[in-house]
Amino acid sequence: MTIDSVRGAPATAATAEPEPVQLLTPEGERVEHPDYPLELTADDIRALYRDLVITRRIDLEAVALTRQGELGLWASLLGQEAAQIGSGRALTDHDMVFPTYREHGVAWCRDVNPLNLLGLFRGVNHGGWDPAEHGFHLYTVVIGSQTLHATGYAMGIQRDGVLGSPSAGAAIAYFGDGATSQGDVNEAFVFASVFNAPIVFFCQNNQWAISEPLEKQSRIPLYKRAQGYGFPGVRVDGNDVFACLAVTRKAMEAARTGQGPMLIEAYTYRMGAHTTTDDPTRYRMKAEEESWKLKDPIERVKAYLTRGDLADAAFFDGVEDEAKAIAADLRKGCLAMPDPEPLSMFEHVYADRHPLMTEEQEQFAAYLASFEEEVAS
Amino acid sequence: MTAETLTLGKAINTGLRKAMENDPKVLVMGEDVGKLGGVFRITDGLQKDFGEERVIDTPLAESGIVGTAIGLALRGYRPVVEIQFDGFVFPAADQIITQLAKMRMRSLGALELPVVIRIPCGGGIGAVEHHSESPEAYFTHTAGLRVVACSNPADAFTMIQQSIASPDPVVFFEPKRRYWDKADVDVDSSDWTAFDAARVVRPGDHATVLAYGPSVKTCLEAAAAAAEDGRSLEVIDLRSLNPLDMDAVAASVDRTGRCVVVHEAPVFNGYGAELAARVTERCFYRLEAPVLRVGGFSTPYPPSRLEDHYLPDLDRILDAVDRTFAW
Numbered sequence: 273m274t275i276d277s278v279r280g281a282p283a284t285a286a287t288a289e290p291e292p293v294q295l296l297t298p299e300g301e302r303v304e305h306p307d308y309p310l311e312l313t314a315d316d317i318r319a320l321y322r323d324l325v326i327t328r329r330i331d332l333e334a335v336a337l338t339r340q341g342e343l344g345l346w347a348s349l350l351g352q353e354a355a356q357i358g359s360g361r362a363l364t365d366h367d368m369v370f371p372t373y374r375e376h377g378v379a380w381c382r383d384v385n386p387l388n389l390l391g392l393f394r395g396v397n398h399g400g401w402d403p404a405e406h407g408f409h410l411y412t413v414v415i416g417s418q419t420l421h422a423t424g425y426a427m428g429i430q431r432d433g434v435l436g437s438p439s440a441g442a443a444i445a446y447f448g449d450g451a452t453s454q455g456d457v458n459e460a461f462v463f464a465s466v467f468n469a470p471i472v473f474f475c476q477n478n479q480w481a482i483s484e485p486l487e488k489q490s491r492i493p494l495y496k497r498a499q500g501y502g503f504p505g506v507r508v509d510g511n512d513v514f515a516c517l518a519v520t521r522k523a524m525e526a527a528r529t530g531q532g533p534m535l536i537e538a539y540t541y542r543m544g545a546h547t548t549t550d551d552p553t554r555y556r557m558k559a560e561e562e563s564w565k566l567k568d569p570i571e572r573v574k575a576y577l578t579r580g581d582l583a584d585a586a587f588f589d590g591v592e593d594e595a596k597a598i599a600a601d602l603r604k605g606c607l608a609m610p611d612p613e614p615l616s617m618f619e620h621v622y623a624d625r626h627p628l629m630t631e632e633q634e635q636f637a638a639y640l641a642s643f644e645e646e647v648a649s
Numbered sequence: 650m651t652a653e654t655l656t657l658g659k660a661i662n663t664g665l666r667k668a669m670e671n672d673p674k675v676l677v678m679g680e681d682v683g684k685l686g687g688v689f690r691i692t693d694g695l696q697k698d699f700g701e702e703r704v705i706d707t708p709l710a711e712s713g714i715v716g717t718a719i720g721l722a723l724r725g726y727r728p729v730v731e732i733q734f735d736g737f738v739f740p741a742a743d744q745i746i747t748q749l750a751k752m753r754m755r756s757l758g759a760l761e762l763p764v765v766i767r768i769p770c771g772g773g774i775g776a777v778e779h780h781s782e783s784p785e786a787y788f789t790h791t792a793g794l795r796v797v798a799c800s801n802p803a804d805a806f807t808m809i810q811q812s813i814a815s816p817d818p819v820v821f822f823e824p825k826r827r828y829w830d831k832a833d834v835d836v837d838s839s840d841w842t843a844f845d846a847a848r849v850v851r852p853g854d855h856a857t858v859l860a861y862g863p864s865v866k867t868c869l870e871a872a873a874a875a876a877e878d879g880r881s882l883e884v885i886d887l888r889s890l891n892p893l894d895m896d897a898v899a900a901s902v903d904r905t906g907r908c909v910v911v912h913e914a915p916v917f918n919g920y921g922a923e924l925a926a927r928v929t930e931r932c933f934y935r936l937e938a939p940v941l942r943v944g945g946f947s948t949p950y951p952p953s954r955l956e957d958h959y960l961p962d963l964d965r966i967l968d969a970v971d972r973t974f975a976w
Binding site for chain 2 (some may be wrong): 363410423424429463619620
């Protein structure tokens, strides 16, 4: 083996594929895993399918709205629906989610109105939902910052003395493969480990940080990093909603009962662009995308439902219709979303009276009013 | 009144203790704040009395300290973070500026971030590099933060408690070379000067000297020396840098017609630039001379054998005062 003097040894280790936890094959066949038993009723599976389809439809609508100039930007989750729905449906009301800006599927599971997600990308607000009400923190744009917030929140849960009780929750931090290079993520791992905080680190390894492939971030599979910090790590098939559900459920339960943090690497693929301003044709091969299409997270659930006679055409059509209706509502709501009042930018900067906010708000109000007077005269 | 003679450092310690006694949600966190009591002993004895859950020795990672403090605040706690030295705050700058300061506004007021970032600041203790800086302008420039600087034991005692009680995040500057200054502190009084009010610490008629933190004492010494020459300087301790009590400043300069700003941070683009601009706007027709600034040079903080030349001292302050009169 020749070693490149600049790049070192060929970076194959990070992309080598140790067997991920899988409970549903790409062909829609149910398989068992000794560590992750999962009992699901037909209703449960149909509900997961509905979540997956609606989430993808919301995402597609947002992409379309961006193309039509209604949103400034959108970060599509296409291909990552199973990772998000599986993990999102593993949570209880007591848990707290700290998302990036791509967790539209988790937001759906936490009953955040998708219109609120659009508000951020339309430029109407920076996130118009109450995190406490939904157990879903604001989207975080700076890569990895939220992992520390999640860890601190988990330390707070610990200090509340609720771990092990029925009302115990845990924190779950979402981030991507690129984020694992950030100092904050590594510091979060350290803090979570030494304080044994009730947190699950849920890394969606979608293989690409904008144009940079995984080997620019890591020489070893990401889940193996956990060992160096002193907590368990596991790789799960991120396109398998059953496996994501089972693995996250077990990790969260361990955290809630005081057994400390865990890293889950959901091995998946970003089927679309990084955001609507990105052009993946400049940096990746079509063949790679095609190979991942065969592992589609929705198709395998549909195949399983069909094969087992757990759902009929009427069910699938019903879900499609519902998703379409939700998308239509979303579009309508987006177009009707009013621009905020100019003077509102001075609000909520501080809790208490702040003379500078007041002064500049008054000056700007007077300035704006001067145009109205001109028009009137 | 229960007056106790306290050093400035002990006054902060006493204020922290009171806040922790009054509210079980108040936490102290930072590097070496537990058994050691912090490198300046500001948290001395707190872990012993309040336990490791409330006085947290953290891993050595400033961004991690502030980032987890944000998470604790989101869970309903009131963390008081110690940054060991001024020059060590920059690894945490992203969490302070990008996250802590903006979260209330981003959530349209839904989230409250009552986090206090304590930073021992300024020079004059003969330290090695990165241990003598005055980074206040970075934080006063950031909307969403309150920035305060105490200059004496009594203020240190009350202002740390007010900072902890504040629903907004507060960057709390402690003048490290004044940690050992002593004064009588009324440790029972809750009759406190408003958190964001400046204070006239020496009345005068001929010129206004604006200062905060470690420079206040230097300015008082300068004013005493000027008085011997028949010049009456009014010294104002700003106490709060954001928000700024501009009414108090303008009222003084309107009366005196002259203004000198003093701080340890470099003058170029320093906090004094904002003061000079605002005084000029508010008091233009009253000014007899331009607002002059005295501060650190626009260089990195020098090796400590040179710091006496770098830091504004009595003579450089009086020189600036002379120049405003010579205008």
